[in-house]
Amino acid sequence: MTSPSPADLAAASAWEAPLASGPLDASVEIPGSKSLTNRLLVLAALADGPGVLRGALRSRDADLMIGALRSLGVRIEEGDAPSTLHVTPGPLTGDVDIDCGLAGTVMRFLPPVAALAAGPVRFDGDPHARVRPMRPVLAALAALGVEITRTDDAGPDDAGRAGPPSHLPFTVGGRGGLRGGQVDVDASASSQFVSGLLLAAARFDEGLSLRHIGTTLPSVPHIEMTVATLREVGVVVDDSRDGIWVVEPGPIAARDVRVEPDLSNAAPFLAAALVAGGSVSVPGWPTTTTQPGALVPGLLERMGGTASLSDGVLTVTGDGTIHGIDVDLHAAGELAPTFAALAALADSPSRLRGIAHLRGHETDRLAALATEITRLGGQAEETRDGLVITPRPLHGGLWHTYADHRMATSGALLALATPDVLVEDVETTAKTLPDFTSLWQAIL
Numbered sequence: 001m002t003s004p005s006p007a008d009l010a011a012a013s014a015w016e017a018p019l020a021s022g023p024l025d026a027s028v029e030i031p032g033s034k035s036l037t038n039r040l041l042v043l044a045a046l047a048d049g050p051g052v053l054r055g056a057l058r059s060r061d062a063d064l065m066i067g068a069l070r071s072l073g074v075r076i077e078e079g080d081a082p083s084t085l086h087v088t089p090g091p092l093t094g095d096v097d098i099d100c101g102l103a104g105t106v107m108r109f110l111p112p113v114a115a116l117a118a119g120p121v122r123f124d125g126d127p128h129a130r131v132r133p134m135r136p137v138l139a140a141l142a143a144l145g146v147e148i149t150r151t152d153d154a155g156p157d158d159a160g161r162a163g164p165p166s167h168l169p170f171t172v173g174g175r176g177g178l179r180g181g182q183v184d185v186d187a188s189a190s191s192q193f194v195s196g197l198l199l200a201a202a203r204f205d206e207g208l209s210l211r212h213i214g215t216t217l218p219s220v221p222h223i224e225m226t227v228a229t230l231r232e233v234g235v236v237v238d239d240s241r242d243g244i245w246v247v248e249p250g251p252i253a254a255r256d257v258r259v260e261p262d263l264s265n266a267a268p269f270l271a272a273a274l275v276a277g278g279s280v281s282v283p284g285w286p287t288t289t290t291q292p293g294a295l296v297p298g299l300l301e302r303m304g305g306t307a308s309l310s311d312g313v314l315t316v317t318g319d320g321t322i323h324g325i326d327v328d329l330h331a332a333g334e335l336a337p338t339f340a341a342l343a344a345l346a347d348s349p350s351r352l353r354g355i356a357h358l359r360g361h362e363t364d365r366l367a368a369l370a371t372e373i374t375r376l377g378g379q380a381e382e383t384r385d386g387l388v389i390t391p392r393p394l395h396g397g398l399w400h401t402y403a404d405h406r407m408a409t410s411g412a413l414l415a416l417a418t419p420d421v422l423v424e425d426v427e428t429t430a431k432t433l434p435d436f437t438s439l440w441q442a443i444l
């Protein structure tokens, strides 16, 4: 008997993604925003007293943040529900290990916090995390006087190069405080380099004046989210000059806050209304938000759906037609996998632009989307900064996910209109949405 090949094994354990049997009429409650939960956890951990998060996300990324902050000496306890978190700050302890998993928010937001800890803080993560860009935030900390050391041999990007490492793993030499001051950061590969430094900056003796020196800046709404959450806890931030943020030193106020639903996680559910026809509603949709997912209703309308917001419920309706789109997603790159899947099912070609930085996300998302759409019979080509997708009839097959939660949800979206699609490692959705498959099944 021959033993099964790795491909056979992957297919055998893959999820048989459901085909839509007719128009939808569904409402889905989306758990808390990953980006807000992890920012609010960091700010609560650095605050001047105990605080509470309500409606917080509980997923792998959020739990990695909780675990990391606990190991740094912060008390975090569940209240009446797992999504209610009581956070009691304490002196930040050193000589600890932090597992970042594959969470960009953990690996980029916590090194500046670690600089405030009383001793070394060792960072590592998943194999896929070890190729995600880190150097700009570490170089900024080094320029501010923090000792950053590599904890393994130099990777290919660092061979023969002086200075801080480009990737995990590394150690931040916490000294119990940081003077702060002025620093230049090239954030063209990720807005999280800016957000991470700003989140801890009020706790630096002199605050921080941060200047972005790259040619492009992705995910600006996420930086605006950082500035907004800082202001909500009483931190003074001047963002009046393009590409420059000045954070005054001062206390971070403890708060009792409610976290908005994750609008980027809502995207594939709302998009399902265009694929299957019918309506999908998401309650708790904020009237104003800094989440880039706020763009989802307008983009779905451009592709042929209708969207309405009434009493905090966002409803998207489709009739099964999907038009191609030419869109710059520089500000909202995390939406690209959902829109790439929709584009593969559209009635005309699409172009997704401004998303070169997706090559440094959970996986190289441009390569992954082009490869997997092509594998199912579609046509998708990488450009310098995005994808060109030309719809073709799709067929079933194994959709690979590359440890990327949004690849998994995009596979599910394509499968609604394509029989026999198997999504490999659908459990990877636990990064931000552990109940994905049951929530998905429930809208059908």
Ligand SMILES: O=C(O)C1=C[C@@H](OP(=O)(O)O)[C@@H](O)[C@H](O)C1
Residues within 6 Å of the ligand: 034, 035, 036, 104, 105, 189, 190, 191, 192, 195, 218, 219, 222, 333, 334, 357
């Ligand atoms: O700050 C944040 O919470 C995020 C910023 C963005 O990162 P990039 O700027 O690296 O795209 C986004 O894609 C990510 O999902 C979450």
Ligand SMILES: C=C(OP(=O)(O)O)C(=O)O
Residues within 6 Å of the ligand: 102, 103, 104, 105, 334, 361, 362, 406, 432
């Ligand atoms: C890019 C993403 O995640 P991360 O926070 O790990 O960067 C994402 O969720 O699409």
